[in-house]
Amino acid sequence: MATGELQGHVEGMLLAVLSDGPLHGYGVADELRRRSGGEFDLAEGTIYPALHRMESAGLLSSRWEVVGGRRRRVYALSSSGRRAVVDRRSTWRAFKVAVDAVFGAEALDGAEALEAG
Amino acid sequence: MHANDPIDSYLHELRRELRVSRWARRRIVLEARAHLQEAVEAERTHGLKQDEAIERALARFGVAGETARQFDGISSKHAVLLRRTLVPWVAAVAVTSMASATVWAFQPGSSAARAGAHAAAAHAPAARTRVHDGAAADAHGSARGRRLAHTIPRQPAGRARAR
Numbered sequence: 001m002a003t004g005e006l007q008g009h010v011e012g013m014l015l016a017v018l019s020d021g022p023l024h025g026y027g028v029a030d031e032l033r034r035r036s037g038g039e040f041d042l043a044e045g046t047i048y049p050a051l052h053r054m055e056s057a058g059l060l061s062s063r064w065e066v067v068g069g070r071r072r073r074v075y076a077l078s079s080s081g082r083r084a085v086v087d088r089r090s091t092w093r094a095f096k097v098a099v100d101a102v103f104g105a106e107a108l109d110g111a112e113a114l115e116a117g
Numbered sequence: 118m119h120a121n122d123p124i125d126s127y128l129h130e131l132r133r134e135l136r137v138s139r140w141a142r143r144r145i146v147l148e149a150r151a152h153l154q155e156a157v158e159a160e161r162t163h164g165l166k167q168d169e170a171i172e173r174a175l176a177r178f179g180v181a182g183e184t185a186r187q188f189d190g191i192s193s194k195h196a197v198l199l200r201r202t203l204v205p206w207v208a209a210v211a212v213t214s215m216a217s218a219t220v221w222a223f224q225p226g227s228s229a230a231r232a233g234a235h236a237a238a239a240h241a242p243a244a245r246t247r248v249h250d251g252a253a254a255d256a257h258g259s260a261r262g263r264r265l266a267h268t269i270p271r272q273p274a275g276r277a278r279a280r
Contacts, residue, residue, distance in 0.1 A: 024151070025148055025151075025152050026151070026152045026155045026156065029152070030159075043177070043178065043179025043180075043183070043184070044152065044156070044177050044178045044179065045149065045152075045178040045179035045181075045183075045184035046179060046184060046187055048145060048148055048149070048152075048184070048188075049184070049187035049188050049191060050187075052141075052145075052188065052191050053191050056191060070151055070154065070155075071147065071151060072148075072151045072155075073144070073147075073148050073151075
């Protein structure tokens with residue numbers, strides 16, 4: 001999927017990924033790729049500005065951890081972040097229903113036109 | 118840093134392109150390095166050679182300049198967050214310190230309380246009751262207080278109660 005189509009949804013998806021538990025940046029990117037079945041062709045470096053932005057907004061907290069002798073920054077949802085996940089899921093469902101309705105109506109129109117023709 | 122290491126070169130470029138505070142720059146570069154090292158290891162487990170794994174990890178991470186631009190404006194939010202956290206904390210510490218200093222200064226047995234008591238005893242006979250009261254309270258905690266309790270004559274009970 002093109003990066004442009006993901007614009008506006010990246011932060012919501014990162015919050016959703018983190019709703020299952022704290023993860024470091026690579027873990028977030030890996031989980032996002034796994035959940036999307038490899039569909040999201042997102043430059044992995046772009047998740048860090050999003051993570052930092054959401055941390056500044058109070059949706060995430062982060063801390064350094066040492067795993068296997070290597071430091072990594074681990075992100076976790078704050079209470080505001082947990083509420084934001086609920087809000088964004090709700091918004092997404094409403095958006096999806098609306099888009100499905102539009103595409104469904106268009107598909108129906110197309111089918112009727114074919115039948116008429 | 119190795120001049121020919123592609124990851125070091127990439128991180129050097131990323132560092133140069135970032136327009137954020139020194140603190141934020143250091144954190145971003147550390148996070149990017151950890152990410153790239155883990156990505157290289159993952160690619161290696163998929164059978165790629167080291168140089169191929171590095172190339173793939175860097176390609177997946179994205180162009181350094183473009184990544185850096187996405188951090189524009191975030192550092193100021195960090196500063197806001199820091200101020201939002203630090204200022205109330207410093208204010209709380211300052212108020213607590215001042216309150217503690219005031220309590221200690223006027224606690225019976227403290228130098229300020231003793232100085233005040235001596236001054237009062239020297240200049241006003243009526244103040245002796247206060248000195249006595251302070252000394253009596255002090256007698257619970259300090260030798261100085263006990264000495265004062267012995268040396269300063271106790272006022273008649275009725276007079277002390279009247280005060």
